[in-house]
Amino acid sequence: QSALTQPASVSGSLGQAITISCTGSSSDIGANHFVSWFQQRPGSVPRLIIYEVNVRPSGVPDRFSGSKSGNTASLTVSGLQAEDEADYYCSSYTRFSNILFGGGTKVTVL
Amino acid sequence: DVHLAESGGGFIQPGRSLRLSCTSSGFNFGDFAILWIRQAPGKGLEWVSYIRSETYQKFTNYAASVRGRFTISRDDSKGVAYLQMDSLKTEDTAVYYCVRDLTRGLALDVWGQGTMVTVSS
Numbered sequence: 001q002s003a004l005t006q007p008a009s010v011s012g013s014l015g016q017a018i019t020i021s022c023t024g025s026s027s028d029i030g031a032n033h034f035v036s037w038f039q040q041r042p043g044s045v046p047r048l049i050i051y052e053v054n055v056r057p058s059g060v061p062d063r064f065s066g067s068k069s070g071n072t073a074s075l076t077v078s079g080l081q082a083e084d085e086a087d088y089y090c091s092s093y094t095r096f097s098n099i100l101f102g103g104g105t106k107v108t109v110l
Numbered sequence: 111d112v113h114l115a116e117s118g119g120g121f122i123q124p125g126r127s128l129r130l131s132c133t134s135s136g137f138n139f140g141d142f143a144i145l146w147i148r149q150a151p152g153k154g155l156e157w158v159s160y161i162r163s164e165t166y167q168k169f170t171n172y173a174a175s176v177r178g179r180f181t182i183s184r185d186d187s188k189g190v191a192y193l194q195m196d197s198l199k200t201e202d203t204a205v206y207y208c209v210r211d212l213t214r215g216l217a218l219d220v221w222g223q224g225t226m227v228t229v230s231s
Contacts, residue, residue, distance in 0.1 A: 003154075036216040038155070045207065045224065046155065051217040089155050091216055097171055099145075099157035099216065 004028065004090055004102035011108040012080045020105045022073040022090030028100055030071040034093040037066055037075045040104075041086045049088075050075060077107070085109045112136040112220050114208045119225030126198055130225060132191040132208030137220075140164055140186035143211040145218065146193045148204035148227075158206070161191065162214065176202075198229045 005023040012018040022029070022037075029035055037050040048057055050066035053073065063078045073092070077084055090102040118130040132144065143166075146158040159182040162169040170182050181194040191208060206227055210220040 034215045036218065038218070040155075045221045046218075047221075048217065048219050051213070051219075052215050055217075057217070057219060087154075091155075091157075091218075093216060098173065099160070101147075101155045101157060104154040 002100075004092060004100050006088075006090060006102035006105045008103070009106045009108065011110055012077075013110045014080055014082065016080050017076060017078045018080060018107065019077075020075045020088055020090075020107070022075070022092075022102045024071050024073075024092055024100065026071055027096070028071075028092045028094040029068065029073050031095040032093055033068070035066070035068055035073045036091045037064075037073075038089045038091065039084075039086045040089065041083075046089065080109055082109050112210075114210060114220055114222035116206060116208045116222045116225035119206065119227045121228045121230065122198055123231055124198060124200055124229055127194070127196045128198060128227060130193040130195065130206055130208075130227070132193075132222060134189040134191075134210075137210075139184075139189035143214050144182075144184060144191040145209045145211060146182065146191075147207045147209055147218075148202075149207070149224075150201075150204040153204075156204070159193065160211070166214075195227070198227075200229050203227060203229050 038046040040046040054066040113135045143162045145160040179197045184191045205224040208222040212219045
């Protein structure tokens with residue numbers, strides 16, 4: 001199975017809202033609600049920021065939110081901060097109980 | 111403090127074997143699924159394998175790229191998971207992360223620091 005499709009890069013100004021898309025298929029994103037998002041700052045370990053489409057773990061700022069429509073999931077960062085500059089990865093279970101990741105999106109804060 | 115720590119990485123020739131260990135602390139290891147996820151230098155994340163808890167019969171699954179070559183296992187009495195990697199290929203070169211799944215639904219909330227595996231002649 002192919003990786004999930006994410007834009008290579010997204011940029012926004014401080015305080016702006018950005019949205020990162022993650023497109024899969026009816027065999028993965030469209031098949032269940034197990035979609036997660038991870039943030040990876042340079043030189044750091046990935047960090048869970050959203051799971052089960054729209055659930056935020058404790059400690060994750062509420063400016064991060066997730067959603068899903070059909071075969072596409074989205075991560076929105078409202079009120080972009082300098083510390084949000086990082087790589088973001090989506091992930092989903094497939095109907096075959098495999099796990100797919102997106103190729104990653106580099107977020108730049110202008 | 112909840113913690114995972116990988117060990118066993120290193121430099122190895124193609125075709126050889128390596129075993130990675132993932133040691134836990136601060137939580138009841140046996141209650142959670144454990145995953146191995148890797149990241150090649152400068153690349154994105156790639157799922158490698160997972161093993162579910164005893165409650166789910168320690169069900170295992172593997173990415174197509176490693177199936178038949180890698181074997182995941184766990185020793186809940188020691189709080190340790192393993193990844194036996196055989197017939198290594200140059201494309202297996204990556205940082206390997208051990209990760210806990212909080213809910214069995216991709217809530218990958220605890221990550222180790224990773225261990226580097228370099229496969230090269």
